Amino acid sequence: MNEKTLCSLYGEIYKVSIHGTVYVFKLPNIGEYIRYLNLFAHDQYVAGSYLLSCCILQPKHYSLSDASLQQIIDSILKHYILSNPDSLKTEINRIKSEELQSGVPFELAAVQISNSFGIPYNEVLKMDEHIFIKFLAILEYMTSEEANTSIQPTETNKNSNSLKIIKKSYNELDSDQRKVIEDFKNRKLVSSYLNSLINVKRNTT
Amino acid sequence: MNEDTFDIEQFVKNKKAELVRENKLDKLEKIPLEDQIYIIRGFNRREWVEFVSECAKKNIMPDSIEFENETINTMVVYPENLNVDAMSAGTTTTLFNYIMELSGFSNEEIKPVLL
Numbered sequence: 001m002n003e004k005t006l007c008s009l010y011g012e013i014y015k016v017s018i019h020g021t022v023y024v025f026k027l028p029n030i031g032e033y034i035r036y037l038n039l040f041a042h043d044q045y046v047a048g049s050y051l052l053s054c055c056i057l058q059p060k061h062y063s064l065s066d067a068s069l070q071q072i073i074d075s076i077l078k079h080y081i082l083s084n085p086d087s088l089k090t091e092i093n094r095i096k097s098e099e100l101q102s103g104v105p106f107e108l109a110a111v112q113i114s115n116s117f118g119i120p121y122n123e124v125l126k127m128d129e130h131i132f133i134k135f136l137a138i139l140e141y142m143t144s145e146e147a148n149t150s151i152q153p154t155e156t157n158k159n160s161n162s163l164k165i166i167k168k169s170y171n172e173l174d175s176d177q178r179k180v181i182e183d184f185k186n187r188k189l190v191s192s193y194l195n196s197l198i199n200v201k202r203n204t205t
Numbered sequence: 206m207n208e209d210t211f212d213i214e215q216f217v218k219n220k221k222a223e224l225v226r227e228n229k230l231d232k233l234e235k236i237p238l239e240d241q242i243y244i245i246r247g248f249n250r251r252e253w254v255e256f257v258s259e260c261a262k263k264n265i266m267p268d269s270i271e272f273e274n275e276t277i278n279t280m281v282v283y284p285e286n287l288n289v290d291a292m293s294a295g296t297t298t299t300l301f302n303y304i305m306e307l308s309g310f311s312n313e314e315i316k317p318v319l320l
Contacts, residue, residue, distance in 0.1 A: 003320050006320075007320055012319065013319075013320050014317035014318060014319055014320065015317060015318050015320055016315050016316070016317040016318070018309070018311065018315060019309060019311075024320070025317070044254045044255075044258060045250065045251045045254045045255070048250070048254060064250065065230075065249040065250050065251060066249070066250060066309055067230070067247070067248045067249055067250045067252075067253045067308040067309045067310065068308070068309030068310060068311075069250055069309075070250055070253055070254070070310075071310065071311065071314075071315045072315070075315055075317050079317065
């Protein structure tokens with residue numbers, strides 16, 4: 001993917017050269033940043049690996065054990081935190097307060113879809129509500145322990161000021177949304193989902 | 206260790222094998238300074254993160270002289286049991302810079318360019 005395409009997909013992207021290797025990276029979105037902060041509290045190395053996996057767009061293959069990548073982590077955080085500190089603080093407080101309420105913040109759900117299905121985060125944000133709900137429903141189905149009987153898909157509520165995910169029962173879903181889940185089951189996409197999860201995990205550990 | 210009988214190549218070979226077993230960066234470099242050969246090793250990212258974190262717990266901040274000393278004590282594999290305080294300032298700083306370079310760090314802060 002060339003730089004022009006990456007710019008159109010991710011907006012603000014940066015390029016840096018370290019020891020002859022050119023890295024192209026984006027800044028984390030708010031959901032990724034919060035996840036990074038949560039991971040950082042437990043394991044700084046894993047947190048850094050997660051951030052690199054989210055932000056480095058090129059090259060596709062690099063070693064997470066390379067200490068020089070620490071400079072990219074520092075640079076990403078510096079650019080991100082300094083880019084708009086007031087807005088960042090407000091956003092973090094908003095999301096954290098929402099996390100305490102029932103439901104999942106929209107941004108975190110979007111990050112989850114992006115990570116699990118390998119869809120660029122900006123593309124997830126552009127999804128219309130219907131498609132977004134379908135992906136959420138599939139995610140809920142896949143992560144449900146009793147997937148066949150107690151699916152708890154979710155729905156966004158864009159009417160409220162703060163975007164929030166609202167739990168919705170399986171029977172309340174539109175027929176086409178239920179069909180997506182059934183298709184998913186029939187095509188046995190579980191294994192591909194698991195593979196994508198394993199890949200995400202591999203990239204972040 | 207007796208310098209006359211010391212097999213430096215064998216030492217490097219053994220050390221590299223040890224580093225591989227410990228999942229550490231198996232890069233070693235011989236640095237001749239002031240009639241003394243020093244063998245240094247580099248950090249991988251995991252060891253670097255853990256090292257900085259351990260230093261922070263001891264209130265040792267990067268860019269401090271204590272951090273330089275800790276780094277040298279940890280990363281100079283030969284000669285063993287160095288007395289950093291007895292070494293010349295130029296030698297310790299040079300060793301520290303080599304260790305950082307071997308670990309992949311640039312001498313200057315990297316400057317990403319907005320595309």
